[in-house]
Amino acid sequence: MSERIAAGRAQGAAGPELIQAVPLRRPGRYLAAAVILIAMFLFVWGVATNSAYGWGEFGKYLFDQRISQAAGITLLLTAFAMLGAIVLGVILAVMRLSPNPVLKSVSWMFLWFFRGTPVYVQLVFWGLLATIYKRIDLGVPFVRQFAHIDTSTFFSVFWLAVIGLALNESAYMAEIVRAGISSVDEGQQEAATALGMSWGQSMFRIVLPQAMRVIIPPTGNELISMLKTTSLVTAVPYSFDLYTRARDISAETFNPIPLLLVASAWYLFFTSVLMVGQFYLERYFARGASRKMSAKQLQALADAQGGGHV
Amino acid sequence: MSGPSTEMVRSEGVCKYFGALEVLKGISLTVNRGEVMCLLGPSGSGKSTFLRCINHLEQITAGRLYVDGELVGYHQRGDKLHEMTARDAARQRRDIGMVFQRFNLFPHKTALENVTEAPIRVKKQPKSQATARGKELLARVGLSDKAEAYPAQLSGGQQQRVAIARALAMDPKLMLFDEPTSALDPELVGEVLDVMKRLAQDGMTMVVVTHEMGFAREVADSLVFMDAGVVVETGDPREVLANPKHDRTKAFLSKVL
Numbered sequence: 001m002s003e004r005i006a007a008g009r010a011q012g013a014a015g016p017e018l019i020q021a022v023p024l025r026r027p028g029r030y031l032a033a034a035v036i037l038i039a040m041f042l043f044v045w046g047v048a049t050n051s052a053y054g055w056g057e058f059g060k061y062l063f064d065q066r067i068s069q070a071a072g073i074t075l076l077l078t079a080f081a082m083l084g085a086i087v088l089g090v091i092l093a094v095m096r097l098s099p100n101p102v103l104k105s106v107s108w109m110f111l112w113f114f115r116g117t118p119v120y121v122q123l124v125f126w127g128l129l130a131t132i133y134k135r136i137d138l139g140v141p142f143v144r145q146f147a148h149i150d151t152s153t154f155f156s157v158f159w160l161a162v163i164g165l166a167l168n169e170s171a172y173m174a175e176i177v178r179a180g181i182s183s184v185d186e187g188q189q190e191a192a193t194a195l196g197m198s199w200g201q202s203m204f205r206i207v208l209p210q211a212m213r214v215i216i217p218p219t220g221n222e223l224i225s226m227l228k229t230t231s232l233v234t235a236v237p238y239s240f241d242l243y244t245r246a247r248d249i250s251a252e253t254f255n256p257i258p259l260l261l262v263a264s265a266w267y268l269f270f271t272s273v274l275m276v277g278q279f280y281l282e283r284y285f286a287r288g289a290s291r292k293m294s295a296k297q298l299q300a301l302a303d304a305q306g307g308g309h310v
Numbered sequence: 311m312s313g314p315s316t317e318m319v320r321s322e323g324v325c326k327y328f329g330a331l332e333v334l335k336g337i338s339l340t341v342n343r344g345e346v347m348c349l350l351g352p353s354g355s356g357k358s359t360f361l362r363c364i365n366h367l368e369q370i371t372a373g374r375l376y377v378d379g380e381l382v383g384y385h386q387r388g389d390k391l392h393e394m395t396a397r398d399a400a401r402q403r404r405d406i407g408m409v410f411q412r413f414n415l416f417p418h419k420t421a422l423e424n425v426t427e428a429p430i431r432v433k434k435q436p437k438s439q440a441t442a443r444g445k446e447l448l449a450r451v452g453l454s455d456k457a458e459a460y461p462a463q464l465s466g467g468q469q470q471r472v473a474i475a476r477a478l479a480m481d482p483k484l485m486l487f488d489e490p491t492s493a494l495d496p497e498l499v500g501e502v503l504d505v506m507k508r509l510a511q512d513g514m515t516m517v518v519v520t521h522e523m524g525f526a527r528e529v530a531d532s533l534v535f536m537d538a539g540v541v542v543e544t545g546d547p548r549e550v551l552a553n554p555k556h557d558r559t560k561a562f563l564s565k566v567l
Contacts, residue, residue, distance in 0.1 A: 193400075201432070
């Protein structure tokens with residue numbers, strides 16, 4: 001930063017001498033860092049030398065094909081469920097805020113039910129779908145049926161798990177989206193309306209993009225939470241996700257700890273990747289939110305200023 | 311019935327209630343084509359509400375309001391009024407530009423995108439055409455070098471000028487200004503008023519809620535003084551400002567002049 005200023009100065013006339021102050025000393029920081037480093041070393045040492053962790057087993061199973069496959073399935077479950085939840089959540093939130101009283105109450109009732117019952121119970125129910133509804137008829141009720149869906153063959157356990165997770169999550173997403181929309185100044189909708197935009201246009205073009213800044217951080221939270229909630233799909237019962245698979249393998253080896261560590265390592269890896277993605281997404285939707293200019297804009301202004309003086 | 315073609319806005323006994331609260335108690339006035347009307351009055355007198363009724367941001371409770379001979383917000387069939395669909399109301403609003411006290415620019419869009427958004431989305435103009443016209447309008451308000459800036463990077467005066475360009479991009483036949491300079495630093499008021507003055511000289515029909523007496527005296531063709539939801543006095547702005555007839559107008563002007 002200061003080099004750039006200095007370079008700018010060198011080009012133009014000699015400006016005032018820049019301040020070269022001696023930085024403040026901060027001994028407390030070094031002390032705290034030393035204490036924490038020692039404590040961390042002791043902990044890591046303990047973990048590495050404690051045979052109960054079974055690091056040999058850990059290494060053996062970390063990239064085991066069954067595990068990496070299960071990790072992929074967990075990712076798929078997360079992606080599909082979250083995608084469904086976001087789409088449905090936005091629809092529910094928009095319904096809830098729409099001027100239409102019918103849509104409003106439908107959205108409220110959906111939320112009331114899916115947020116009010118445990119996700120585990122919901123997943124068990126989805127597993128029992130084929131027991132409750134043996135087949136689904138499409139057509140005019142009581143009059144004529146055009147098509148029949150045999151539930152036990154039509155819905156695979158995987159998709160039942162996805163539906164279960166998505167519907168539950170969409171209720172939470174709806175509240176996040178609603179909070180985001182409510183955070184946008186009323187004048188925005190008004191200005192869009194005054195320009196002749198329809199309610200939907202002003203919602204999707206003007207209000208929602210601004211709401212994204214508020215929506216993304218908690219959605220990142222929900223995504224990470226969803227990644228781990230997939231371990232509950234064993235309730236459906238679906239048994240090919242990361243946690244259930246790791247537990248099944250440890251049932252053969254009679255040593256649960258290394259496999260729990262393996263599963264944890266994979267979950268941690270995925271959440272780390274997601275956090276990086278969230279950073280870039282937040283940066284994108286922050287455009288225009290701050291008076292602070294980007295490095296590019298500042299440089300353009302500095303150039304314009306330099307040009308004016310020469 | 312619709313007014314003769316010289317009338318842009320015709321208000322006949324317009325009332326607005328918010329629940330039991332009467333905000334407008336029978337406003338009757340006309341704004342002719344190419345005319346600038348200034349609405350003056352203490353806060354809470356209903357001037358902003360009346361302005362918002364003109365483009366149907368508020369629905370009137372009684373009376374009749376016409377813009378360009380067309381009833382605002384309702385269809386008349388026989389002697390019954392039918393509520394207008396949202397689509398029809400939006401179609402009416404397209405031709406009426408509005409500038410707000412707090413600018414209400416879209417913060418996630420650049421100055422140019424603010425100006426081109428409605429022509430592209432509402433009028434379905436091709437992007438290239440809307441962009442060319444947007445740049446022209448930004449130049450007209452003296453901001454051609456700020457096309458790529460986001461609203462937060464502009465001063466209040468610049469933001470309000472972008473907002474005026476945004477409203478003009480829809481080629482309105484009527485412009486409504488709701489205290490356009492009240493949120494500005496004193497030194498920035500002039501640049502916005504200059505743009506408005508030029509607009510008036512170009513023949514735009516304007517209804518302006520303002521406290522800028524100088525602007526009213528210099529630019530307006532008529533001045534309406536409102537208080538407590540009624541029109542107290544109306545006439546030539548120079549005449550009303552110099553010799554107010556009504557006591558309420560006198561009292562108000564003595565405080566602000």
